[in-house]
Amino acid sequence: MNAHNDILKKSGLSVTESRKKILELFFDSDGALAHADIEKNTDAAFDRVTVYRTLQTFVEKGIIHQIPTTDNSILYALCKHNCQQGHHHDNHVHFICNKCDKTFCLDDVTVPEVKLPQGFSPAQAAMVVTGLCEECKL
Amino acid sequence: MNAHNDILKKSGLSVTESRKKILELFFDSDGALAHADIEKNTDAAFDRVTVYRTLQTFVEKGIIHQIPTTDNSILYALCKHNCQQGHHHDNHVHFICNKCDKTFCLDDVTVPEVKLPQGFSPAQAAMVVTGLCEECKL
DNA sequence: TTAAAACTTGCAACAATAGTGCAAAAATAT
DNA sequence: ATATTTTTGCACTATTGTTGCAAGTTTTAA
Incomplete structure (x- = not known):
């Protein structure tokens, strides 16, 4: 029983392979992820639709x-602070690097x-x- | 010779029907416009591709x-302050109404x-x- | 532990949105 | 007025997002 499973359970969600894996991805990544990143990093193990629905649910x-x-994509990032269902507190600034295109949650x-x-x-x-x-400025 | 044509010429663009009309739309609208709004307001007089390209060029x-x-769409609005090619100064806050979905440039x-x-x-x-x-709050 | 209930997934089909190459048309320059 | 440059529209393709439903998985509770 690990911490990721607890997060899912606390949210009242069934613990499934796709949800575990996608949640893990977010914890392993320092930046934000787009739908496409997730598909890439899961080797298309899950259906595109499942990824969409998982993200929506999360x-x-x-x-x-x-x-x-501004580029017609949605980026997703973990809510590190006390977000509750239906009420987000992601009141931190986001930084997008023009060179490497990574997104950082400040x-x-x-x-x-x-x-x-x-x-x-x-x-x-x-x-x-x-x-x-930091990286790209050098 | 009107003001809109001057804007196009100053930017080194040919003055064409589509560009004149789309630019006019922006001046007539107080809020921001999405691609779809523009197609609607021009009665599909111009090809979808032309609208895309015109927006990109602008x-x-x-x-x-x-x-x-955050809804996977791009909104466009006039640069009212001194924007130059490749260097925008749209440093004002944007407001999106949750009810009527209009976007306001503050x-x-x-x-x-x-x-x-x-x-x-x-x-x-x-x-x-x-x-x-303002409207929706009442 | 197992069977029923509840939930989640994947497929297929669909819909909307966006990008590209190229020939025709229009605008600009000479 | 005509040559040159630019822009447009069409056809095609690619990408992104949505929905219904049957099959599969997880949870619940006996």
């Missing part, structure tokens, strides 16, 4: 969160509050910074 | 910019600076706030 259960991008950098114009009622804020990462 | 030339979303709300961890070299920052807009 988002719903607050295990992972989505990261907005867990220690929180998204700053901004004052919105009259009438706008905020629920969630996301921030994505692009540039060069 | 982004390259710094006429419009892309807005990141031109007066600039993206705040954040301190990044050692090693990260920022080039651009984007911020998207979701919630309820």
Whole structure:
């Protein structure tokens, strides 16, 4: 009985091969993952549809969160802080490297509050910074 | 000779029906537009491919910019401030309404600076706030 | 421990979205 | 006005995401 299984159980999910493997992938990766990355890293052991559904489920259960991008893809990353079902707290800044295209969750950098114009009622804020990462800057 | 044509010429682009019309659409719209919105609003007068290419070209030339979303779509909006080719300055916050799904460019709300961890070299920052807009809040 | 119930998966089909090569058409330059 | 350059539209292909349903797996509870 390992920690990953516990996460699944706590979320009320059945413990299956695909879920275990995909969750493991997220823990092994330091950055964020796109659907395509997951298919690649599982050697297509699971159906494309299963991957889609697993990701959806994980988002719903607050295990992972989505990261907005401008390139018509969705990136997913582990929710490291206390996310609950239906209520995410992924209020950290994301960094995407222009050179290696890796995405980093800057867990220690929180998204700053901004004052919105009259009438706008905020629920969630996301921030994505692009540039060069440590590796690529050298 | 109108202002829109000048924008195209200044960017070194031929002045064509599709470009004029699509640029006009952006000026007439207060929010951001997705590819689909543009096709709808032009009554499919232009080929889908033409719309794709026009948007790409406009982004390259710094006429419009892309807005990141978490729903696997790209939104585009006019660069109101001094954007140049290859170097965007769309440093304002975007607001997406959860109810009506409209996107607003909050031109007066600039993206705040954040301190990044050692090693990260920022080039651009984007911020998207979701919630309820003026209309939908009522 | 096993059988029933509940849930998850994979397949097939479908739908929507995006990209490419190339000939025809339009815009620009001479 | 015509040659050159650029842009467009079509046909085709690729990628990405969704749905229904039967078969398979996991969980529950006797």
